Amino acid sequence: MTFPNDSKLQVIKKYAFLNTGLTSICIPSNVIQICDCAFYDSTQLSEVTFSMNSKLKIIEQRVFTCTNLIKLQLPSCIEHVYEGWLCNTPYLTDISVIPSEISNFAYINDSLLIGKLHPNDESFNTIYLIRKDVLSVTIPSFIKYISHYSFSESRIEKVDFPEDSQLLIIDKCAFSYSRLNRIKIPKTVSIICEFAFSDNPIKSIEFDDDSELELVDKNAFASSQLWCISIPQSLTSIEDECFSDCIEFLIIEIAENSELEVIKKAIFDDSTPLIMIPVDFKGIINFGEDDEFEEEGKDDFE
16 A cells, blocks of 8 residues: 555554555655554555655554564654554564654664664663564663563574673563573663563573562563573562463572562462572561462571
8 A cells, every 4th residue: 555645644543454455555754643553453464664754753552463564664763652563473574764864763783673762862772673583682782671572472592681781671571472492681670571571482591699670570471481590689579470370380599688578379370389488588478378389498498
């Protein structure tokens, strides 16, 4: 689908092309906003491009979700993309960015779509997407945020971080349904959001001894193949069902001098781990009367 060069179209409204047979579209330059689910479930859609001098500012939720996008060309002037704008697009391998006077997005190393979390940020700090056929990648040190769904449904197996990584947050579903099998989290990360590593074959997650991690949100590792994890001393909160349905899950080791406030059954749901708790643990342990967990007594770790 194409539009005349003098098109006055400014907004593509909610559900505008929902579940259509559209195969490609070039979005005209005056469009400033694409609303929720505009192209949702248009399973034949494989190519989306934008006219030169695009004025696009906003892409709302699930705009391209459940399409078969292969090629995506975005203008660099976009100010904000909403959660899930590009999830469920496992075939996306041809990505490019049209440069403009406003540079909020860029495509680097033939693998990563990066941008600014906020338009007023001085420099790029966020990963929004990886090319879906990339197997391994090193995250640039200046990245502070791995955005929602950015590695989801990709073929990524290995992710490395430099020693001077500035990463702070791994957002919702960032690595869900990927092929990631192990990762070492940079010490600067403070939050791992819900479903961040769910439904993938990851078996091992490492943290530095001086990790600054504070929160692991609900379902962060749900339905993964995780079998061993050491909880860093700085972590204060693990949300419900964080480790639910981890069939291979075996060992959780709580660090000495842990700041973790509560260890409770709801964190594990259907998983049955062995939990190694240090003698100096000061938090609350609550598995309930119907506890089926294997909990190592504190005396065994003196």
